[in-house]
Amino acid sequence: MERATLVDETCSVRSNEQVGPNLFLIEIEAPRIASVLLPGQFVHVKVPGMESHLLRRPFSVYRTDASSNVLSILYQVVGFGTDVLSHLLPATSLCASGPIGSHWELPDGSASPLLVGGGVGAAPLYLFAQELSNSGVGATVVIGAQTKEALVTLGAYEDLPGISVVAATDDGTFGYAGFCTEPARTFVEDGADFVACCGPEMLMRIVAEMAARAGVPCAVSMERRMACGVGACLSCVVDTADGKKRCCIDGPIFDAREVVWQ
Numbered sequence: 001m002e003r004a005t006l007v008d009e010t011c012s013v014r015s016n017e018q019v020g021p022n023l024f025l026i027e028i029e030a031p032r033i034a035s036v037l038l039p040g041q042f043v044h045v046k047v048p049g050m051e052s053h054l055l056r057r058p059f060s061v062y063r064t065d066a067s068s069n070v071l072s073i074l075y076q077v078v079g080f081g082t083d084v085l086s087h088l089l090p091a092t093s094l095c096a097s098g099p100i101g102s103h104w105e106l107p108d109g110s111a112s113p114l115l116v117g118g119g120v121g122a123a124p125l126y127l128f129a130q131e132l133s134n135s136g137v138g139a140t141v142v143i144g145a146q147t148k149e150a151l152v153t154l155g156a157y158e159d160l161p162g163i164s165v166v167a168a169t170d171d172g173t174f175g176y177a178g179f180c181t182e183p184a185r186t187f188v189e190d191g192a193d194f195v196a197c198c199g200p201e202m203l204m205r206i207v208a209e210m211a212a213r214a215g216v217p218c219a220v221s222m223e224r225r226m227a228c229g230v231g232a233c234l235s236c237v238v239d240t241a242d243g244k245k246r247c248c249i250d251g252p253i254f255d256a257r258e259v260v261w262q
Contacts, residue, residue, distance in 0.1 A: 006097060006230070007032045013092040014070060016085075020152040022077045023120070024086045025062070031069035033098040037061055039127035040221060040253050043071070043098035044229035049084045056097070057081050058226045058248070060124035060198075063156070074123035074152065100229055102253040104128040106137065107194050107217055114192035115141045116184045116207050118199025122153045124221055125198050133160040140164045140187050144180025144199075148173040181206045188214050195219070197256070208256035218256035222247050 014027040033043060044056040063072040077086050088094070104125070106113060113132065117125045122143040132139045141163055145151045148169055157165045166183050167175035176183050181203060188195065188210050197207040198221040211218035224236035224247040231249035238247050239260040245251065 006100065007036075008095065008097045009033055011094055011096050013088050013090050013094065015090055016088050018086070019074070020150045021147065023074065023150065023152055024077065024082075025072060025074050025152070026085065026088070027070050027072050028094070028096065029069050030071050030096055030098075033096060034064045034069050034071045035066045037064055037071065037099040037127075038103035039131055040104040040124055041099035041101050042124075042252065043073075043096045044100060044226070045085075046095040047081055047085050048088065048092055048094050050081060053081070055227050056095075056229060057085075058100075058229060060221070060252075061099075062123035062126055062153070063130075064127065074120055076120050097229060100248060102251055104131075104196055104219065104221075104253060106132065110194040110217075111137070112192050113137065113139045113194040113196065114184065114187045115139060116180060116195065116197040116199070116203075117141070117143045117153070118180055118203040119145055119150070121197075121199030121203070121221070122157075125196060126153060126156060128196060129157060129160055129163055133162050136162065138162045138164070140166065140192065142166045142168065142180050142184045142187065144168040144170070144203075146170045151175075179203075181210075185210050188216055192216060195256075197221070201262075204256070205261045208259065208261070212257060219253050220256045220259065221252045222254055222259070223252065224248075 011030040016026040042060045059073045062074040168180040195218040204220045227233040227235040236247040237244040240258040
């Protein structure tokens with residue numbers, strides 16, 4: 001499938017609310033981007049109030065609603081930029097470019113896909129799960145977070161027909177007590193025929209290794225600091241078996257077997 005042409009769009013904030021510990025959900029009216037964005041792609045946002053910072057910020061998209069021209073981004077406040085973003089009020093204008101990057105794709109013949117999302121990495125997998133659900137493909141989703149309160153995507157996944165959801169919490173306050181890699185390992189060993197993973201790099205490395213041992217194809221969504229978002233600055237390179245590739249243009253979705261893990 002060919003990628004849509006990159007759009008630079010002036011958008012409007014519809015809502016921006018805290019939904020968990022340091023977790024916020026912002027809804028943005030972006031009709032041109034929302035109508036063509038594919039699961040796993042991201043947007044590059046110029047955050048208002050950061051005029052002294054020339055570079056935009058990359059954000060994976062959680063959900064889209066083309067009928068209402070809205071895309072949703074789940075983000076964690078971890079620094080100055082996301083703190084500024086968390087204070088944006090409804091009707092604030094911002095500029096976004098997108099859709100950018102590669103997208104999740106189910107390999108031909110796959111009938112038992114497994115999706116593994118850790119932390120905010122559960123959000124970029126949601127549109128893929130929704131696509132599988134709409135296509136009648138039964139998938140298993142394993143999501144993990146530090147606490148029950150941080151499992152903010154759980155309800156959305158549970159509402160998808162045909163999708164089986166398993167949750168894990170580091171502190172044992174909900175679902176499996178421990179890291180989500182352990183229930184993921186069970187599903188890989190029990191017959192998953194494709195794995196899609198997004199989250200902290202250590203999580204993705206562990207999942208990629210268990211998939212490789214089982215001979216199961218695995219795709220991962222890599223995260224890097226992206227200065228330009230169009231492949232020109234080379235600030236977001238990922239080491240692969242075929243040399244250095246740009247996360248923004250060649251990714252963010254990579255075949256896990258090609259990634260040279262650090």
